[in-house]
Amino acid sequence: MADRTIxxxxxxxxxxxxxxxxxxxxxxxxEVRLEIYEPPRLFEAxxxxxxxxxxxxxxxxxxxICPVAYQMSSVHALESALDVTASAExxxxxxxxxxxxxxxxxxxxxxxxxxxxxxxxxxxxxxxKQFPDEVNRGLRLKKHGNQLVDMLGGRAIHPVNVCxxxxxxxxxxxxxxxLIPDFEWGLNAAVxxxxxxxxxxxxxxxxxxEYISLSHPDEYPMNEGFMKxxxxxxxxxxxxxxxxxxxxxxxxxxxxxxxxxxxxxxxxGPLARVNLNRxxxxxxxxxxxxxxxLEPLCKNPHRAIIARGLEIVHAYEEALMIMRxxxxxxxxxxxxxxxxxxxxxxxxxxxxxxxHRYVIDEAGKIVKAVIIPPTSQNxxxxxxxxxxxxxxxxxxxxxxxxxxxENLVRAYDPCISCSTHFLNxxxxxx
Amino acid sequence: MEQEKPRxxxxxxxxxxxxxxxxxxxxxxLLAVAGAxxxxxxxxxxxxxxxxxxxxxxxxxxxxxxxxxxxxxxxxKDSKYLMTIGACATAGGIQALRNWADTDEFMRAVYxxxxxxxxxxxxxxxxxxxxxxxELRGCPINQYQLIxxxxxxxxxxxxxxxxxxxxxxxxxxxxVCVTVAQxxxxxxxxxxxxxxxxxPSYHRGCxxxxxxxxxxxxxxxxxxxxxxxxxxxxxxxxLHNFNAYAPAFRxxxxxxxxxxxx
Numbered sequence: 001m002a003d004r005t006i007x008x009x010x011x012x013x014x015x016x017x018x019x020x021x022x023x024x025x026x027x028x029x030x031e032v033r034l035e036i037y038e039p040p041r042l043f044e045a046x047x048x049x050x051x052x053x054x055x056x057x058x059x060x061x062x063x064x065i066c067p068v069a070y071q072m073s074s075v076h077a078l079e080s081a082l083d084v085t086a087s088a089e090x091x092x093x094x095x096x097x098x099x100x101x102x103x104x105x106x107x108x109x110x111x112x113x114x115x116x117x118x119x120x121x122x123x124x125x126x127x128x129k130q131f132p133d134e135v136n137r138g139l140r141l142k143k144h145g146n147q148l149v150d151m152l153g154g155r156a157i158h159p160v161n162v163c164x165x166x167x168x169x170x171x172x173x174x175x176x177x178x179l180i181p182d183f184e185w186g187l188n189a190a191v192x193x194x195x196x197x198x199x200x201x202x203x204x205x206x207x208x209x210e211y212i213s214l215s216h217p218d219e220y221p222m223n224e225g226f227m228k229x230x231x232x233x234x235x236x237x238x239x240x241x242x243x244x245x246x247x248x249x250x251x252x253x254x255x256x257x258x259x260x261x262x263x264x265x266x267x268x269g270p271l272a273r274v275n276l277n278r279x280x281x282x283x284x285x286x287x288x289x290x291x292x293x294l295e296p297l298c299k300n301p302h303r304a305i306i307a308r309g310l311e312i313v314h315a316y317e318e319a320l321m322i323m324r325x326x327x328x329x330x331x332x333x334x335x336x337x338x339x340x341x342x343x344x345x346x347x348x349x350x351x352x353x354x355x356h357r358y359v360i361d362e363a364g365k366i367v368k369a370v371i372i373p374p375t376s377q378n379x380x381x382x383x384x385x386x387x388x389x390x391x392x393x394x395x396x397x398x399x400x401x402x403x404x405x406e407n408l409v410r411a412y413d414p415c416i417s418c419s420t421h422f423l424n425x426x427x428x429x430x
Numbered sequence: 431m432e433q434e435k436p437r438x439x440x441x442x443x444x445x446x447x448x449x450x451x452x453x454x455x456x457x458x459x460l461l462a463v464a465g466a467x468x469x470x471x472x473x474x475x476x477x478x479x480x481x482x483x484x485x486x487x488x489x490x491x492x493x494x495x496x497x498x499x500x501x502x503x504x505x506x507k508d509s510k511y512l513m514t515i516g517a518c519a520t521a522g523g524i525q526a527l528r529n530w531a532d533t534d535e536f537m538r539a540v541y542x543x544x545x546x547x548x549x550x551x552x553x554x555x556x557x558x559x560x561x562x563x564x565e566l567r568g569c570p571i572n573q574y575q576l577i578x579x580x581x582x583x584x585x586x587x588x589x590x591x592x593x594x595x596x597x598x599x600x601x602x603x604x605x606v607c608v609t610v611a612q613x614x615x616x617x618x619x620x621x622x623x624x625x626x627x628x629x630p631s632y633h634r635g636c637x638x639x640x641x642x643x644x645x646x647x648x649x650x651x652x653x654x655x656x657x658x659x660x661x662x663x664x665x666x667x668x669l670h671n672f673n674a675y676a677p678a679f680r681x682x683x684x685x686x687x688x689x690x691x692x
Binding site for chain 1: 443444445446447448449451452454455464469472475476477478494495498523524525527528531533535536537539540541542543547549569570625628629631632633634637639667671672
């Protein structure tokens with residue numbers, strides 16, 4: 001058979017812009033490229049010279065789906081440079097804000113972007129005609145996530161209430177209380193949603209890779225912790241750039257990361273987090289993981305949708321615990337004075353670990369910013385998994401092959417705007 | 431026979447996806463909107479991708495590459511109404527900060543191999559390239575305004591979106607002025623409404639994410655800020671934000687920087 005290529009010019013139902021290119025030599029896969037052509041926006045460069053207080057507002061604009069993650073990594077990193085320790089109250093509220101983003105982002109991905117692949121629809125909107133209850137339930141979950149971010153952050157997209165040191169203003173008691181009944185409904189609905197997706201037909205497909213996420217002795221990882229790996233390593237966040245390296249490849253505006261010690265790619269995100277921190281899930285989520293039969297170390301990337309469901313359940317349960325607890329008191333933010341220094345932090349964006357490092361000067365201006373988003377770190381692993389997947393789904397119907405390739409890419413929920421970069425499948429037989 | 435529904439397409443250029451997400455975030459109205467129009471191109475939401483012509487094209491993002499500068503021309507040809515959504519599409523976005531910088535140096539600062547990537551020297555709004563029928567402001571846009579604009583275009587009337595400044599919204603919602611009461615610098619007097627005066631209600635100054643309001647007096651506000659002790663560099667920095675390249679903000683920051691250089 002002649003050599004050929006399969007191309008997906010524009011990958012759909014992902015955030016940002018990219019394509020996929022597969023070259024076959026006969027039936028053997030010769031090359032797979034996840035091509036990210038999202039135009040670069042050069043955030044790390046444009047932050048230089050700006051007051052450090054601008055970082056949470058500006059870096060939020062890297063991604064409209066996970067602005068909270070950018071705000072959280074930036075404030076933690078800058079507080080580290082300023083030797084500021086946030087109070088327990090602020091810490092609790094930051095986790096609450098993050099719960100909102102996980103519910104919103106996972107809710108969007110599960111219902112509008114990913115579930116249609118399992119049920120054979122072009123979109124969540126088309127799927128709604130046949131599965132109105134499931135889609136409406138999903139939209140309601142997503143809305144709860146947005147409402148929570150809106151309540152604490154001021155608005156769901158690009159919140160305004162986050163600042164270095166804490167928040168501009170504390171939420172009011174009534175703002176918490178009015179969300180509680182909806183969240184009680186939502187917790188049950190999230191359990192139902194997770195049971196629903198766990199019943200999908202999953203392809204029999206496993207990949208070998210190293211799973212990495214933050215981990216914390218006392219809680220499910222979100223804002224803080226050390227880097228835990230499925231190979232058994234523990235890495236302090238301050239060694240991030242020593243352990244992981246971003247490489248620039250010609251076919252992508254997003255950088256691709258590898259682990260320096262192995263030279264191999266790795267995977268971040270909900271599947272990695274659940275694989276590595278299952279015991280830290282909230283009681284309902286942990287029980288549910290057992291009930292739906294999620295393997296202790298799940299190696300099937302298509303099943304990441306179940307991990308997302310579990311994380312939504314966890315986020316509801318944790319949010320309810322915080323909102324039902326004592327109402328936060330005390331000052332909304334810690335004060336600080338400027339000092340020259342360097343600070344870094346990693347937090348768990350819905351798609352995986354997001355690392356920021358800043359160098360600041362004595363006048364509080366940013367001298368250097370380094371941002372390593374989850375999608376650019378996952379990209380090399382996605383390519384490696386695709387290479388394996390293509391051999392499973394290769395058929396004479398190239399459109400079908402391309403569609404199957406896209407399905408796998410969507411399983412990772414790549415945020416290409418994040419990678420400061422969307423996607424298209426091209427299959428080429430030369 | 432069922433009447434054909436208007437064909438809606440959503441396009442993205444350099445941006446964060448947040449403004450098109452506003453459409454998906456209109457959860458309560460989403461299925462209703464999806465019922466009133468036929469969404470024929472919206473890669474973030476559907477794998478269905480049809481060619482034009484389109485009745486309404488929503489465009490997010492700014493033009494930063496030669497390829498995108500060509501792509502917008504085709505979209506304009508294919509579309510009856512072309513509407514931009516958000517600060518990137520209407521004013522060049524935060525990425526327009528490079529219009530004041532050396533883009534090559536920016537590329538070298540971010541990428542190990544800048545030669546793999548081709549970008550234009552500047553980030554420009556869609557209206558610099560093609561005729562735009564309506565510009566919806568905001569970083570991000572307000573989803574209720576988006577629904578209003580779509581409904582108005584469907585009804586064949588002019589969209590009703592407010593043109594007044596953020597200050598008026600603060601008065602309406604009873605927010606105490608953060609500048610007067612706390613001395614906090616605020617762009618509210620010169621920024622167009624759309625957010626319901628959000629930031630002052632969170633005890634911080636407006637940072638101008640809806641861009642300059644029509645007839646806003648930038649010189650007057652800058653003079654006030656200078657009297658309060660802010661340097662011209664600080665004031666121009668405030669304008670160098672998500673709408674930095676919007677003419678009124680651009681001109682005033684330029685004036686301040688030139689004065690500073692004297």
